[in-house]
Amino acid sequence: MDHSKQTQYSQNEKKDAGASSSVLNGHFDGMAKRPAGGTGRAATAAAAQPPGAESSSHRPAASVMESWREERTRSVEDNEMSLPSLAAAYTTILRGLGEDPQRQGLLKTPWRAATAMQFFTKGYQEKIIDVLNDAIFDEDHDEMVIVKDIDMFSMCEHHLVPIFGRNYHRSYLFWCLETACFMFVRLSTVQERLTKQIAVAITEALQPTGVGVVIEATHMCMVMRGVQKMNSKTVTSTMLGVFREDPKTRDEFLTLIRS
């Protein structure tokens, strides 16, 4: 196993918080604590290097990526407090569309819609570290692990209309219950970024030899409006580590998920 490769993409690419806090994908760049323990490998020590250090070329601009150590931007109490203004906003929308918010079917709709929206974006309340923390185990296993056909639902950040589809991913070396994807999919997002976020989160959490994530989704904003193409699907993928470098490994992964 090539430690140098692991070092490359397990580094945190966050900018130094410095004086001002930057807002990345709606998440404030807080310096949350790093998790103790983990694997105790050399990679972890390398990851403690200053964030400004060079990282591999397959990372996009820092302003778009998030670390799994991000602070939450929202808490359960926040949810309760924002409910009235969310409901008021929905009432305005109903009126603006020409509907009568007082009729029986619509009376409680603003509240229901607000709660539904908060549920659809509840990823903002969660952190990877909470979701994964206890479920990482040391196993002497170095074959491919694939979890596929994970149903996912997200919201398109351009039209606030649902996206849903399937998500296939895998990781090497460690077996751990992957609920990471369930957290990320609850954010308003763009599919490319979502794929990358999932891959990066797994990478940082497990430091595997490689991670591949494929998402195949239907965008309601394309199906219900705009071009109105019923059967079109968008497929995005992210390959990190061994999956990127070794075509045979990538082939094996892609064949297994297609079957």
Add this chain to the structure above:
Amino acid sequence: LYQRARMEYHHVSAKNGVADENQNAEKLSHIEKAYTTILSELGEDVKREGLLRTPLRAAKAMQFLTKGYKETIQDILNDAIFDENHEEMVIVKDIDLFSLCEHHLVPFFGKAHIAYLPNKKVVGLSKLARIVEIYSRRLQVQERLTKQIASAIAEALEPAGVAVVIEAVHMCMVMRGVQKMNASTVTSVMLGSFNDNAETRKEFLALTMQK
């Protein structure tokens, strides 16, 4: 015969088709502001690049998804009713349908199957699909949607019978709440001969529900 098919189901009665331009723009900006509030209350940063124009896009999308309010049957059907000496069943099936659940403002979508027994008057086939569009592009409840489509056809054509079946998947059940991925909802309305005559109904169901 059509006691059940009444105008009352067209509860948002034909709005003026040509809305005032200024009024429209004003409403759009109200909705846009509302979406900005929603985004910030959800914990997002409305100034980041990906979200800058989202309130406007979301408002326009919402207007598109509810454009059925501004359309009436008269507009689309007027010229396409023909006198034909045809009294056998006419079915248009697998009409893709997209609507918004009025309880959660979340989409539901699926297929509609429509059949009617003409009484010397037939309608252009695509008009049936347009009728589905008018009523589905609104805040709807699946039961009411089915009824509205059936009653619209009944009133426009005065056929011997009308049948409408809609099967749809409700995102409000799939993405939240009970979160059942594979459940679908089927509603149907049978008017006239479809209601009275079991054989007719059976024939319709056999022809449409076969996969």
